[in-house]
Amino acid sequence: MTKLRIVLYVAWLIVPGSLLAQTDPGVRGGAINGQAGATATGPLPLASVSGGQPQGVLQFFENGLARFQEVETVGNSANVGLGPRFNMNQCSACHAQPAVGGSGAATNPQFAAIANGIVDGSTNSMPSFITAHGPTREARFPFFTNSSGTPITSSPNGGVETIFTVSGLAGAAGCTLAQPAFALAIANNNIIYRIPTPVFGAGLVENLDDSTLLANQAAQAGNTFGIAGTFNHSGNDGTIARFGWKAQNKSLLMFAGEAYNVEMGITNELFPNERPLPGEDLAAGLAAGCLNLAGVGYPEDATNFEVTPSSNQATQNAQVPGDIVMFAEFMRLSMPPLPATSSGPGGASAFTAGQSLFKTIGCAACHTPTINSTQASAVTASLSKAAVNAFSDFEIHDMGTGLADNVAQGSAGGNQFRTAPLWGAGQRIFFLHDGRTTNLLTAIRAHASSGSEANDVIENFNELTAAQQQDILDFLRSL
Amino acid sequence: MSGAASGARVPEHTILVKGAWPSASDSGTPLPEDGRWAGGSYQNDYFGLTLRFSARWQAGLEGPPPSDSGAYTLAQIVPAERFRAGKAGHLLITAQDIFFTATRANSPLELVNFTSEHLDRSVYRVEEAPRQTLLGQRPFVRFGYQSAVAAMHWTILATEIRCHIIEFVFVSTRPQSMADLLQSMDSITLPAAAPEHDGTDGAAQPLCIRDYASAEHLLERVEPVLTEPHLNSIPVRIIIDAQGEIRHIHLLRAFADQARAITDALRQWRFKPYVMDGRPVEVETGIVFGLRARAPASSGS
Numbered sequence: 074m075t076k077l078r079i080v081l082y083v084a085w086l087i088v089p090g091s092l093l094a095q096t097d098p099g100v101r102g103g104a105i106n107g108q109a110g111a112t113a114t115g116p117l118p119l120a121s122v123s124g125g126q127p128q129g130v131l132q133f134f135e136n137g138l139a140r141f142q143e144v145e146t147v148g149n150s151a152n153v154g155l156g157p158r159f160n161m162n163q164c165s166a167c168h169a170q171p172a173v174g175g176s177g178a179a180t181n182p183q184f185a186a187i188a189n190g191i192v193d194g195s196t197n198s199m200p201s202f203i204t205a206h207g208p209t210r211e212a213r214f215p216f217f218t219n220s221s222g223t224p225i226t227s228s229p230n231g232g233v234e235t236i237f238t239v240s241g242l243a244g245a246a247g248c249t250l251a252q253p254a255f256a257l258a259i260a261n262n263n264i265i266y267r268i269p270t271p272v273f274g275a276g277l278v279e280n281l282d283d284s285t286l287l288a289n290q291a292a293q294a295g296n297t298f299g300i301a302g303t304f305n306h307s308g309n310d311g312t313i314a315r316f317g318w319k320a321q322n323k324s325l326l327m328f329a330g331e332a333y334n335v336e337m338g339i340t341n342e343l344f345p346n347e348r349p350l351p352g353e354d355l356a357a358g359l360a361a362g363c364l365n366l367a368g369v370g371y372p373e374d375a376t377n378f379e380v381t382p383s384s385n386q387a388t389q390n391a392q393v394p395g396d397i398v399m400f401a402e403f404m405r406l407s408m409p410p411l412p413a414t415s416s417g418p419g420g421a422s423a424f425t426a427g428q429s430l431f432k433t434i435g436c437a438a439c440h441t442p443t444i445n446s447t448q449a450s451a452v453t454a455s456l457s458k459a460a461v462n463a464f465s466d467f468e469i470h471d472m473g474t475g476l477a478d479n480v481a482q483g484s485a486g487g488n489q490f491r492t493a494p495l496w497g498a499g500q501r502i503f504f505l506h507d508g509r510t511t512n513l514l515t516a517i518r519a520h521a522s523s524g525s526e527a528n529d530v531i532e533n534f535n536e537l538t539a540a541q542q543q544d545i546l547d548f549l550r551s552l
Numbered sequence: 553m554s555g556a557a558s559g560a561r562v563p564e565h566t567i568l569v570k571g572a573w574p575s576a577s578d579s580g581t582p583l584p585e586d587g588r589w590a591g592g593s594y595q596n597d598y599f600g601l602t603l604r605f606s607a608r609w610q611a612g613l614e615g616p617p618p619s620d621s622g623a624y625t626l627a628q629i630v631p632a633e634r635f636r637a638g639k640a641g642h643l644l645i646t647a648q649d650i651f652f653t654a655t656r657a658n659s660p661l662e663l664v665n666f667t668s669e670h671l672d673r674s675v676y677r678v679e680e681a682p683r684q685t686l687l688g689q690r691p692f693v694r695f696g697y698q699s700a701v702a703a704m705h706w707t708i709l710a711t712e713i714r715c716h717i718i719e720f721v722f723v724s725t726r727p728q729s730m731a732d733l734l735q736s737m738d739s740i741t742l743p744a745a746a747p748e749h750d751g752t753d754g755a756a757q758p759l760c761i762r763d764y765a766s767a768e769h770l771l772e773r774v775e776p777v778l779t780e781p782h783l784n785s786i787p788v789r790i791i792i793d794a795q796g797e798i799r800h801i802h803l804l805r806a807f808a809d810q811a812r813a814i815t816d817a818l819r820q821w822r823f824k825p826y827v828m829d830g831r832p833v834e835v836e837t838g839i840v841f842g843l844r845a846r847a848p849a850s851s852g853s
Contacts, residue, residue: 301619471616486571
């Protein structure tokens with residue numbers, strides 16, 4: 074046998090096996106969010122919003138979308154208030170994939186923050202967990218540390234350790250702030266990460282009454298997979314909270330207000346004070362030189378009592394609310410991602426088979442494909458009595474030692490996470506709360522670890538043939 | 553929350569920041585979640601249950617803590633490493649505390665019926681309708697269903713012990729594997745006495761009675777002062793000794809501050825001794841503190 078023949082023979086032996094092995098088909102191409110007409114900077118609104126029901130609602134969506142993409146600065150521009158600490162300067166920088174409002178993009182804009190002048194490289198350095206093509210992230214330290222930086226596990230922290238400071242930027246001359254000690258935290262295994270959650274279709278989720286979520290939970294109570302989740306609740310009114318990785322946020326307004334303050338350092342009508350790092354407020358708080366850098370007073374984002382007169386009343390009306398209200402409107406009025414039922418990887422047959430397998434092995438016990446239905450909406454018709462195809466029960470579940478991040482939020486402990494909605498999963502790049510993988514198969518298998526509710530489901534997944542597992546992967550990439 | 557660990561790295565893959573979590577007033581009384589795998593057997597002292605397996609099987613991953621609706625994952629039994637490639641199926645052993653169930657099911661038959669009625673018929677087909685059967689001397693409910701698309705079969709055997717519904721959920725894609733798994737049930741050791749909702753399960757077990765912590769039976773009741781609004785439901789099992797004092801408290805799921813407050817309060821409770829056949833006996837019952845459980849779903853009976 075010649076050398077070439079040997080090579081071909083070995084290749085013949087290997088290739089069929091490779092073809093049979095299940096693989097994540099990767100980010101689905103085609104229409105953004107499965108919506109004809111959507112663009113990377115122009116995600117679509119709900120149908121009734123497009124139709125102008127009620128009159129003026131479309132202008133609110135468009136205004137919210139525009140503000141979502143505004144670049145914020147420390148001062149001296151139209152959009153001020155950035156910092157004194159921040160993770161990025163624009164909502165859409167982090168919520169970018171596959172369109173404005175999504176999750177992290179393939180190229181992490183945080184990594185270019187110094188090069189692009191968003192951050193001063195003489196006062197800030199790039200932490201090792203922010204890489205050019207890695208996930209867009211925020212960081213949290215699960216535990217406070219002693220004066221040497223050693224974690225004290227009896228003293229939980231969990232707050233966001235904002236990555237960058239405004240020190241060295243124009244308008245921040247008197248503000249000298251150091252970044253958190255990320256390298257030490259990494260060395261001590263005292264750091265966890267979170268990636269942005271997509272916000273498409275969020276108005277439908279917001280408009281689910283508690284009774285609907287509880288009925289869905291009750292219907293799953295007799296499942297034979299060992300799954301029994303619970304809900305996180307709002308500390309303000311006691312109702313079920315549903316946004317964020319641990320379902321810690323009650324409403325889209327709360328979600329927007331918190332992010333504006335925590336991720337961008339912009340005070341607003343929900344969070345009107347500058348935010349020191351966790352623990353900093355136990356001492357003296359932020360130095361005077363780091364306060365009111367924008368020179369506009371507080372909150373830096375507020376209702377606009379004076380707006381530019383417009384011949385279009387709706388356009389003028391949409392200028393009045395503060396940014397967080399309009400961010401919430403953009404999220405509330407956005408159309409959810411639509412599945413590619415026939416044009417996804419594997420085609421219609423894989424979609425159908427994968428969907429059935431997804432239900433059969435128990436994925437749907439948490440990732441509820443459809444919750445029927447939203448309550449009547451006072452906002453717009455598409456939010457009324459609508460099915461929510463989010464593939465989530467919005468419960469928090471014990472996810473085991475493999476995913477636990479030792480961060481408590483509301484009633485959710487360090488091992489509990491909200492069932493991540495899967496609508497739009499087909500065009501997401503990074504998976505799991507910390508974006509540790511771009512591979513759906515890895516993400517699925519990470520659901521199994523000591524103490525996880527999903528262990529039996531993953532055991533069922535492992536029972537499937539490679540072709541059946543492939544159908545599930547294809548199905549998920551069709552969402 | 554664990555104690556201080558200054559001077560050390562945070563340990564990998566360890567849950568230190570716990571939300572609502574199980575705890576008990578003493579370490580000597582067996583708990584439902586304390587079953588263990590040893591020497592090829594699954595043993596659970598709380599339920600008086602032992603199940604032996606051949607060398608083809610081993611313990612799978614540990615399950616989650618008990619839920620706030622009284623659901624336990626007791627054990628997962630999977631093929632031993634050298635048999636993993638054969639897709640031989642697996643066994644999940646669960647328990648549902650009848651006192652806290654979200655299904656309103658009061659018996660194995662009712663719970664299995666609930667499961668049957670809520671099966672998604674678009675993907676499952678019932679192979680064996682729920683029926684009563686005997687395993688050894690103990691009544692069980694048997695139920696089977698399958699999925700054509702996954703070529704997967706489920707067989708469920710359910711029985712009641714100490715007011716818990718124990719389910720053995722066998723899963724396999726191969727009939728022979730299912731038969732092998734089911735054969736392991738021949739080795740099961742269970743409490744001797746017949747189960748009843750308000751009866752005994754073996755002479756050494758307390759009598760389990762629903763809603764026993766009522767004014768009718770209580771001599772003294774001190775309410776716990778829960779200062780933090782965690783907005784959670786806190787299921788608690790207690791064992792009352794023959795003199796009417798609480799000798800054991802098991803909080804299925806409570807935050808640490810709640811566990812302390814509830815334990816402190818319960819230690820002050822006094823019950824009238826429960827008399828059966830002319831002599832006082834121990835009683836086990838359940839109480840829910842905190843956020844009250846939602847209205848249960850419709851019964852599957």
